[in-house]
Amino acid sequence: MSNIKDVAKAAGVSTSTVSRVLNNNPLISFETREHVMKVIREHNYVPNSMARGLSTQKASAVALLVNIEDKDTDSFDNLFFHKIMYGIENVLYKNDLSLVISNLSNSRSSKERLNRMVQGKQIQGVIIPTLVLTPDLIKTLTAQKIPFVVIGEPEYTTVPFDWVDINNMQGGQQAVQHLIETDYKRIAFLGGEPGSLFNHKRLAGYRTMLTQHNMPVDEALIAECDGGKAGACAEMARLLELTPPPDAVICGNNIISLGAMKAIAEKGLTIPRDIGIISFDNYPIAELVEPTLTTIDINVYEMGVEAAKLILKLMANPSAHHQVSLISTSIQVRESTIK
Amino acid sequence: MSNIKDVAKAAGVSTSTVSRVLNNNPLISFETREHVMKVIREHNYVPNSMARGLSTQKASAVALLVNIEDKDTDSFDNLFFHKIMYGIENVLYKNDLSLVISNLSNSRSSKERLNRMVQGKQIQGVIIPTLVLTPDLIKTLTAQKIPFVVIGEPEYTTVPFDWVDINNMQGGQQAVQHLIETDYKRIAFLGGEPGSLFNHKRLAGYRTMLTQHNMPVDEALIAECDGGKAGACAEMARLLELTPPPDAVICGNNIISLGAMKAIAEKGLTIPRDIGIISFDNYPIAELVEPTLTTIDINVYEMGVEAAKLILKLMANPSAHHQVSLISTSIQVRESTIK
DNA sequence: ATGAAAGCGCTAACAT
């Protein structure tokens, strides 16, 4: 395995010239560049990333933080997480950076672990799901001047920072729009994770779109559940007792939809004839149930891509002003809303 | 941010002494060690991983390879992958190593990318899902003497290497054992991914356990499908036409189970009274369907842990003889098999 | 446009 010296010697130039070629320094003449490149290829030379990092004082990795002990394990969120991860990796790779996964829950103190990674020059920037973010973490991050980007709109924002999220408001609007277009009149909203920001935003979209269509917003049609199937079923059953009952429902996720479908079936109603149903998220079961579920699809891969782009900008220019990136939702029409 | 020199000066010792303390060198006296440690803490000193790596010629990361363009995207395998990843991370973390995720499909040539990572000293070892493994990759890996571990029993083994997998044979046996114990008599086997090694192994477990209970192995009861819901449903419908029909079925995964359940319902039969059903895998819907599914649960987290342990051994001693690690399955009894 | 040389922060062989 050859190093920069070998290449320099073989090419009959100095190591600095080779280094300049490696780093696309424009001062190098065309001929020299071509020649050195050829020698590099012949020697199958790959620069040592640690030597480079040591010299430039820059790590060549970005960490994606997770906290698997708590909310994430066994959760379907994993599916999103997975795609986000690949979005990130793809962008980083193209910029000669690598993605390292760090599970904060493994460490005694997440603060300490983060410190070790950053001070130890293992990583240059951090991407953090909003679920993992804590005020304490924010403090460490800003104190250490570590570039970081948050995935999912943060609940608290004591200091400004970059984040990326799905455009949940738009999602709520699309759901209502589609239901109105397919001739549903009384649209219920069955959200999960009450109090969560994303639920709030979707609801806001729901309200604005109804209003835009000159339809009344009936607060009785707005319900929340814990996100589990049983709770969703109970809540949906309650909604169906209203007079008049809803003829469509927007569910916060696939599991909630499943609960709602159960309540609908128990009431002897048929989807989509008697009642339409539209679900947020395309996972894990939208296409497996009967009827298949119309969903507000969420391009989580793209969310990863955007997060990576934000962190790249931030690392290149730590004092750049902070940005927010919202990813558009799209609708996947399936059987549950087509009469 | 302080370095080893600052610490040495502040502690009134040489850098080598500090280095020895850092690396738990036993030659250091108790007093010196304590003293230096104190100074290290006071200075909030964290060794620079690149300098260390450059000096020791060792990278401090292990790569987990994926190939997201092909089979993995949108697949439920993601859920497994996720847990495996955390198993790996957990072990690596405890050994001061970090986990980097590399998507080979991003790169023009996976061979080249691997080379860059290893020769560039970015990573020290590689963990590869068997789906991503190719003969070409094996060649590169062995030629470069890169320590690697495969997740999932490999289909081809031109050279010996380490791998870890679920004990699929045991899983097949457990399924049959449980069904027999709960008094089912004619047990069908509906596998997915025909020709796959894991299906083959589970089937072998099925056969041996039936034989062990002095029950006949009726080849007519053994079926395969493409793994999709529709195919599974059709195949199950066919099985139900047999005379006598099966009174239990072992399905290759949750989706297949869903298809089988549909066929069973269409035939007017009730689970678990008329027919028992047991599924491999605990994801994504075993607990969401009705009745809930008894499953052969697969401890994928543990698979990650084992994979990491294997790669650690291999990196510590590249000429260690190769090992195989099988993870035990366990049964999760739910409604679908309890009459 | 290119070269010489110092230095990034650590480890380890050698010396004491």
Add this chain to the structure above:
DNA sequence: ATGTTAGCGCTTTCAT
């Protein structure tokens, strides 16, 4: 048990 010193492989300033 501890110190001295020479690298590890690269980048970068300064010279030319």
